[in-house]
């Protein structure tokens with residue numbers, strides 16, 4: 001079976017491409033390498049260096065590869081940046097996704113697994129958050145993902161193209177063995193920044209807000225290991241290829257950790273405390289996002305292997321200390 005993976009040269013994509021290959025799929029990656037790395041691709045994966053904003057190139061790639069299913073990761077991903085540069089986010093994430101959906105509808109009509117996000121829920125009214133909770137993104141990034149979800153629904157209704165939306169919570173860690181890991185050009189993710197601070201590349205860790213309505217005043221998130229998330233994609237692809245109807249699944253562990261608790265866990269793994277400073281809130285950040293992931297566990301039989309935050313951080317640390325400058329190390 002042939003798969004097209006958009007954004008497969010990125011952090012989550014490159015882990016998932018490997019998991020899909022291990023499950024027996026042949027993978028072509030469509031990526032413009034704006035934040036991904038050709039070096040992150042494993043042997044056997046073919047790279048089509050194409051921008052999703054180039055409609056005819058996307059359509060040509062689909063017509064040539066003729067995938068049985070598509071996994072769609074390609075996007076800009078930063079909550080804070082999306083508030084400052086909304087046009088770039090709407091164009092890349094919404095128009096880019098629309099190009100993919102329309103080109104697919106005009107060619108192979110392959111089912112799609114889509115990278116959605118906990119950010120579609122915004123300020124959640126209850127926690128943990130089930131899939132049918134109200135969607136009210138607090139960031140442009142979250143809005144672009146919710147708009148893409150709506151487009152997927154419309155293409156199912158109009159063209160019978162099925163999809164699975166995977167709403168990831170906070171993805172972290174690295175493939176055990178230290179060969180690939182997180183290397184975003186702009187470093188914004190909490191754990192990646194903390195570990196780069198430990199390597200001396202940053203002076204201190206900033207805590208963005210300590211006046212949130214949470215027990216210690218800092219934001220709460222649900223941290224999931226990238227290898228477990230990659231497995232969720234393999235299960236979603238299999239389900240679609242077996243004829244499953246469209247659906248949405250949260251992917252998280254169901255445990256919330258505050259920014260302070262995450263930094264405490266990083267200190268434990270490093271065996272030494274990082275310097276911390278309180279900074280103002282970052283625009284667009286909801287106070288708490290914790291997943292109710294029962295649906296994917298029950299329906300797709302997803303079972304996370306990494307359930308201990310310190311163990312997850314240790315896998316990320318193995319990657320960063322052996323690749324202090326990412327793929328350029």
Ligand SMILES: NC(=O)c1ccc[n+]([C@@H]2O[C@H](COP(=O)([O-])OP(=O)(O)OC[C@H]3O[C@@H](n4cnc5c(N)ncnc54)[C@H](O)[C@@H]3O)[C@@H](O)[C@H]2O)c1
Nearest residue numbers: 007009010011012032033034035036052073074075115171
């Ligand atoms: N990292 C997280 O914690 C997290 C959480 C929830 C959802 N997500 C979603 O998961 C997906 C992957 O995230 P990631 O952390 O691996 O990010 P990433 O930046 O490492 O990967 C994104 C990939 O998409 C490519 N890309 C971006 N725009 C493109 C375009 N117009 N055409 C072709 N390729 C393009 C980039 O070059 C990159 O390889 C994204 O859709 C993101 O929104 C990530």
Ligand SMILES: O=c1ccn([C@@H]2O[C@H](COP(=O)(O)OP(=O)(O)O[C@H]3O[C@H](CO)[C@H](O)[C@H](O)[C@H]3O)[C@@H](O)[C@H]2O)c(=O)[nH]1
Nearest residue numbers: 077079117118119169170188189190206207208219259282
């Ligand atoms: O130096 C830092 C970096 C982050 N934070 C805080 O740590 C928490 C986590 O921030 P991240 O940037 O690591 O992750 P986000 O929750 O902002 O976003 C991530 O998870 C979301 C889903 O929950 C989205 O999908 C998004 O793509 C992905 O980047 C937030 O409260 C943030 O304000 C800090 O205090 N200091």
